[in-house]
Every structure is written in C-alpha cells, then in structure tokens.
Amino acid sequence: MFYREAGDFKKTYVEDSQTFPLKLDRYGFYLLMAVAFGVIPFFINDYWANAILIPFLVWSIAALGLNILGGYCGQISLGSGGFMAVGAYTAYKLMTSFPDLNMFVIVLLSGGVTAMVGLIFGLPSLRIKGFYLAVATLAAQFFLVWMFNKFGWFYNYSASGQITAPAREVFGFEVTGATASAAAKYLFCLVLVVGLAWLARNLTRGRIGRSWMAVRDMDIAAEIIGVNPFKTKLLAFAVSSFFIGVSGSLFFSVYLGAIEVGEAFGIQKSFLLLFMIIIGGLGTIFGSFIGAAFLVLMPVLLKNIMVNQLSFPIDIAAHMEFVLIGLFIMVTLILEPRGIAQLWRFAKAKLRLWPFPH
Amino acid sequence: MKDSKDSYVTEDGRTIGPPMLEMKNISLRFGGVTAIKDITFDIREGEIRAIIGPNGAGKSSMLNVINGFYHPQEGEIFFHGEKRKPMKPYQIAHQGIARTFQNIALFKGMSTLDNIMTGRLTHMKTNLFWQAIWKGPAEREEVENREVVEKVIDFLEIQAIRKTPVGALPYGLQKRVELGRALAAQPKLLLLDEPMAGMNVEEKEDMSRFILDVNDEFGTTIALIEHDMGVVMDISDRVVVMDYGAKIGDGTPDEVRNDQAVIDAYLGVAND
Numbered sequence: 071m072f073y074r075e076a077g078d079f080k081k082t083y084v085e086d087s088q089t090f091p092l093k094l095d096r097y098g099f100y101l102l103m104a105v106a107f108g109v110i111p112f113f114i115n116d117y118w119a120n121a122i123l124i125p126f127l128v129w130s131i132a133a134l135g136l137n138i139l140g141g142y143c144g145q146i147s148l149g150s151g152g153f154m155a156v157g158a159y160t161a162y163k164l165m166t167s168f169p170d171l172n173m174f175v176i177v178l179l180s181g182g183v184t185a186m187v188g189l190i191f192g193l194p195s196l197r198i199k200g201f202y203l204a205v206a207t208l209a210a211q212f213f214l215v216w217m218f219n220k221f222g223w224f225y226n227y228s229a230s231g232q233i234t235a236p237a238r239e240v241f242g243f244e245v246t247g248a249t250a251s252a253a254a255k256y257l258f259c260l261v262l263v264v265g266l267a268w269l270a271r272n273l274t275r276g277r278i279g280r281s282w283m284a285v286r287d288m289d290i291a292a293e294i295i296g297v298n299p300f301k302t303k304l305l306a307f308a309v310s311s312f313f314i315g316v317s318g319s320l321f322f323s324v325y326l327g328a329i330e331v332g333e334a335f336g337i338q339k340s341f342l343l344l345f346m347i348i349i350g351g352l353g354t355i356f357g358s359f360i361g362a363a364f365l366v367l368m369p370v371l372l373k374n375i376m377v378n379q380l381s382f383p384i385d386i387a388a389h390m391e392f393v394l395i396g397l398f399i400m401v402t403l404i405l406e407p408r409g410i411a412q413l414w415r416f417a418k419a420k421l422r423l424w425p426f427p428h
Numbered sequence: 429m430k431d432s433k434d435s436y437v438t439e440d441g442r443t444i445g446p447p448m449l450e451m452k453n454i455s456l457r458f459g460g461v462t463a464i465k466d467i468t469f470d471i472r473e474g475e476i477r478a479i480i481g482p483n484g485a486g487k488s489s490m491l492n493v494i495n496g497f498y499h500p501q502e503g504e505i506f507f508h509g510e511k512r513k514p515m516k517p518y519q520i521a522h523q524g525i526a527r528t529f530q531n532i533a534l535f536k537g538m539s540t541l542d543n544i545m546t547g548r549l550t551h552m553k554t555n556l557f558w559q560a561i562w563k564g565p566a567e568r569e570e571v572e573n574r575e576v577v578e579k580v581i582d583f584l585e586i587q588a589i590r591k592t593p594v595g596a597l598p599y600g601l602q603k604r605v606e607l608g609r610a611l612a613a614q615p616k617l618l619l620l621d622e623p624m625a626g627m628n629v630e631e632k633e634d635m636s637r638f639i640l641d642v643n644d645e646f647g648t649t650i651a652l653i654e655h656d657m658g659v660v661m662d663i664s665d666r667v668v669v670m671d672y673g674a675k676i677g678d679g680t681p682d683e684v685r686n687d688q689a690v691i692d693a694y695l696g697v698a699n700d
Contacts, residue, residue, distance in 0.1 A: 083574045084567060272562035276570055277552040280538075284546050287535035294495060294533075295613065296521030296550035305556070353537060 073421045089271060106260055111253040119252035126366045127259040128320045133346045133358035134270045135313025141352035142274055143306035144286025145195050146203055149210030151339035153311050155331050156184045156214060157318025159224050162233045166226060173240045177319045184315020185308040192307025196300055211340055218331040234328040246323045255324050266313060271355050282306050349402055351411025360410045368395055445473030448649055449617060454503035456489055463489040465673040476643050477651045478660045481670035482693060487653045488530060491619050495527060496520040522550050526610040527619035532602045536595040540605050543594050544580055547612030548573040580608045600631040620652040624659060636663055
C-alpha cells in the first residue's frame with residue numbers, strides 16, 4: 071500500500087538516479103543504519119561479535135571486492151584467498167613495524183598494497199578470458215600462500231610460522247588483540263563496511279562502473295564505444311583487490327587475531343567468496359551483503375539448531391552442515407540463477423503493485 | 429563536380445563538404461583469403477554513403493577496417509586529410525567514429541538508459557578519486573551527460589523503455605537503442621552495419637526517418653551497409669558497390685543503378 075513511487079516525484083536527474091528511489095526503502099536504510107550504529111553497540115556481546123557480526127562484516131567487504139571484479143567487470147578470479155593473505159600480512163608487518171599507526175591507516179594501506187599485487191596478477195586478463203583466466207588467477211592463490219609460508223620475514227621469523235595481531239588502538243579504543251571489546255571491534259568494522267560499500271556504489275554507478283559492465287557484457291562493443299579494455303580490466307583488478315585486501319587485514323587483525331596462512335587463506339576461501347557473490351547476486355552491491363550473510367550465518371544457524379535444539383552429536387552436525395548448505399546453494403541457484411538479490415528485486419516489484427497482481 | 433574537393437549543395441538543400449574519410453588502395457587478407465582488394469573510395473562530410481554488395485563481398489570487413497578492428501595489409505586511410513596511423517578501436521572511437529552492428533551488440537545486463545549512457549563514455553573524464561566520492565565533479569558530469577542522453581532518448585522516442593533491461597526489448601527497439609548509443613557519442617562519422625536487417629516495413633520506415641533526421645539535424649556523416657535496395661537508393665547520396673572484395677561501382681544511386689557491372693553482380697551474367 072505504502073510501498074509506491076506514486077507521489078514521490080523525481081524532479082532532477084540526481085533524484086532520479088539515487089540509490090534508494092523509494093521513500094520506504096530510504097527510511098528503511100536510515101533505520102538500519104541507526105540500529106547498526108546506535109543500538110547494537112550497546113547490546114553486543116563477545117559471542118555475537120565474534121561468531122556472527124564481525125565475520126559477516128569482514129566477508130561483506132571481500133564479497134563487495136570480488137563482486138566488482140566478477141560481477142561488474144566479468145573477470146572470474148580464484149585468487150581471492152591469496153589477496154586476502156596479502157592484506158593480512160601487510161597489516162601484520164605494518165602493525166609490528168609502526169606500533170603508533172592508527173588502525174584505519176593500517177587497514178587502508180593494506181588494501182593499497184593488495185591493490186598493487188592485484189594489478190600484477192590482473193595482467194593475464196588482458197589476453198585470456200573466462201575459465202582460462204580463472205585458472206590463471208589460481209597462480210596468485212598458490213604463489214602468494216607459498217610465499218608467505220616460505221619467507222620468514224613476512225611472519226617476523228616466529229617459531230610457529232603464525233602471525234598474531236598485537237593490541238592496537240583507534241582513537242584510544244583497542245580494536246585488535248585479546249583485550250579489545252566487542253563493541254569497539256564491531257564499530258571499527260562497521261565504519262569500514264559502510265564507507266567501502268558507499269565507495270563501491272559510487273564507483274559502479276558512473277563512468278567507471280559503466281565501462282566495467284560494458285566490458286563484462288560485450289567486450290568488442292565496449293572497445294568500439296571507446297572503452298580501453300586494458301585500463302578498465304586492470305582498474306577492476308586493482309579496486310577489487312583493494313577491497314579484498316582490506317577484508318583480509320580485518321580477517322586477521324580483528325576477527326581471528328592469529329592465523330596461519332595455509333589454513334586461513336587457502337583455496338577454500340577463494341571458493342567460499344565466489345559462492346558468496348554467485349548466491350548473493352552478481353553485479354549488485356546488495357547481493358554481496360546477502361551472499362556474505364548467507365554463507366556466514368547459515369552454518370551458525372544450522373549448528374545452533376542441530377546441536378543445541380536437536381542434540382545431534384557434534385561431528386554428525388558438522389557433516390550435515392556441509393550437506394545442507396550445499397543443498398541450499400543448489401536450490402537457490404535452480405530457483406533463481408541470478409542470486410538472492412534478484413529474488414529480492416522480484417519481491418519488491420510485487421510489493422509495489424500489492425494488493426493487485428499486475 | 430562530385431569528384432572535386434569542394435563542397436556542393438544537394439537537391440534537397442543539404443551542404444556536402446569535402447571528403448572526411450578517404451580510403452586509398454585498401455587491401456585486406458586473412459591468410460590466403462583476400463577480403464578486400466585494392467579499394468579506393470571516400471566519404472564526404474555531411475553525406476549519407478551506402479556500401480552495398482552481395483553477401484561476402486567484404487562490406488562488413490570494410491567497416492571493420494574503418495573502425496580499426498582489422499588492419500589492412502596495404503593502403504592508406506586519411507581522416508580529415510591526415511593520414512591515420514594504425515590505431516586500436518577505442519582510440520578511433522575517441523576520434524569521433526561510432527558504429528552499430530549487424531547483430532545487435534548491446535550490453536544485455538544494463539538498462540536502456542545505461543546502454544545509451546555508455547555512448548557518452550568518450551566524453552566523460554572524471555578520475556577514480558572523484559568517481560569514488562561521487563558528490564561534486566562526478567555527479568555534475570553525470571547530469572550533464574544525462575541531459576545529452578535524454579535528448580537522444582526523446583529523438584528516438586524511447587522514453588517509455590528508459591529503465592527497461594535491453595535484453596527484454598523486442599528486436600526493432602533494440603536496434604533503436606543501439607542507434608541511440610552510437611548517437612549519444614555525438615560522432616562525426618556514424619557507421620551503420622545493416623540497420624534495417626530483419627525489420628518489418630514500418631520499422632524500416634522509422635529507421636530510415638531516424639537516419640535522415642540524424643544527418644539533417646545534427647549534420648552527422650553516415651556510412652551504411654544495407655541490403656534493402658529501395659531504402660538504399662532512397663536515402664543515400666552516393667553508393668559504393670562491392671563484389672568479391674573489389675569495388676565494381678561508385679556514384680549516385682542513379683549512376684549505380686544503370687551500371688552494367690553492378691547489374692551483373694546482382695542479377696548474374698548469362699553464360700552463353
């Protein structure tokens with residue numbers, strides 16, 4: 071009834087192309103932000119922060135990054151785990167070398183370094199496409215993980231080969247290390263997620279975003295209308311790697327606190343991220359969040375139901391979890407190959423007309 | 429008169445300028461196959477130039493040479509009197525040459541509006557930083573270009589499908605959107621590869637009208653490939669006829685229509 075554009079007149083092109091064209095969507099978004107910033111920090115506890123909200127936020131950034139490359143620019147990458155590792159190790163080196171540096175600076179610099187690395191591994195995309203490119207990006211995955219294991223300099227020659235995040239502060243609040251409070255960690259990630267999502271939206275709505283989508287949809291026609299495919303693809307690799315690097319640095323410093331590269335950033339992580347954007351919806355900002363939520367929250371939910379409610383043995387529950395998530399993925403993709411974001415769009419379109427069918 | 433470098437005025441009062449694009453002795457080979465054999469012709473400013481010929485005559489290859497997709501083994505191309513160096517297609521787009529394709533080459537994942545907005549990419553310049561911030565130069569540039577695009581949308585009468593994904597549009601409208609994308613670039617030279625293929629009579633009439641209006645109102649030079657002889661003879665100022673990669677005729681529609689070589693190519697030659 072109220073979910074209409076009727077009466078909500080757009081008088082300028084700026085209004086016409088805003089992110090949330092419907093009033094109700096706009097207010098819903100403001101409400102969500104108000105709750106996320108104003109309510110949750112006061113009620114959050116360690117379980118909610120570490121098991122649900124922080125992994126969701128961290129994976130959302132990575133999903134945004136891969137979606138820029140895969141969903142918007144159409145370049146399939148399986149190197150995401152390696153790029154996350156670059157972010158994590160850069161953050162570690164910066165944190166240990168410059169203890170006084172603000173964590174925001176560290177995280178963004180980690181993203182910057184990852185962008186450079188992504189640029190280098192993006193070079194094959196200029197010659198090869200599709201599945202062949204996916205295989206070529208595997209090189210990044212294996213090489214980077216190998217490199218971080220091989221050279222002691224990256225993990226400061228620690229005996230275990232692990233890297234551990236020291237306690238670091240943002241404006242006087244500890245956000246990393248064992249004693250950081252749940253609320254501080256959550257807010258730190260939230261600010262980055264909102265900021266980066268805003269950047270992603272801006273980049274994908276204008277000149278750059280259209281060049282990416284043009285290359286994705288038909289690279290020959292894109293070149294004919296004046297898109298330099300060379301620059302466009304490399305830029306997508308760089309921007310995407312920036313996001314994934316930021317995500318990797320948070321994954322290490324805020325979320326886990328201590329990692330071992332092969333375990334934390336193996337090929338499974340690259341696949342997980344790819345599943346996120348495919349299930350969520352390729353080429354949509356919203357889909358990145360939905361995909362991350364789906365694959366981060368679903369295991370937690372299933373575990374809670376099976377272990378706590380149905381009292382399954384833990385090992386059986388763990389195996390069932392894989393089976394059920396696989397099943398969910400298949401059902402979602404059969405129902406709507408373009409992801410949950412598309413289902414959401416259909417639902418909204420229906421809601422606009424409700425209670426009338428057409 | 430038409431062979432001179434000077435301008436002249438057509439019967440319907442349009443001024444045709446000096447040659448804009450000159451193709452001199454172009455030969456294009458793929459391995460042992462010769463697609464274009466030593467062809468010379470020019471396209472004058474403000475004219476509608478048709479390229480016709482039977483299937484496989486090398487017409488589309490010719491457009492691809494103009495576009496920079498193919499690089500001819502021999503011959504020279506002059507654009508605005510200057511010899512053109514071998515260039516990539518996107519560089520040629522920046523010189524003001526736009527085109528449409530025989531098989532529609534729209535960006536299927538984007539709306540009509542976004543597709544036509546991509547036509548403005550050669551005119552948009554804000555850097556990564558301002559794009560990321562959006563408020564400020566990027567948004568201003570977006571609005572300025574949106575105004576141009578809206579004029580194109582009005583001109584082509586496709587206001588109603590502005591936000592429809594192009595994949596969902598019928599064929600005739602997709603062709604129109606593709607023309608819109610090329611027009612949005614405000615090109616000096618517009619190449620149309622079979623703009624009316626597969627259309628019914630009304631759609632052809634609409635498309636012919638758009639082509640004439642584009643030429644008339646914006647002064648855009650147009651080169652088109654088309655198989656419908658009625659349309660070609662009606663709207664074009666001069667016609668190049670190709671057969672088996674060679675030029676067999678060049679002139680006004682009337683001259684070409686009465687050319688024995690052209691008639692032979694189209695109707696066949698009696699063997700006995």
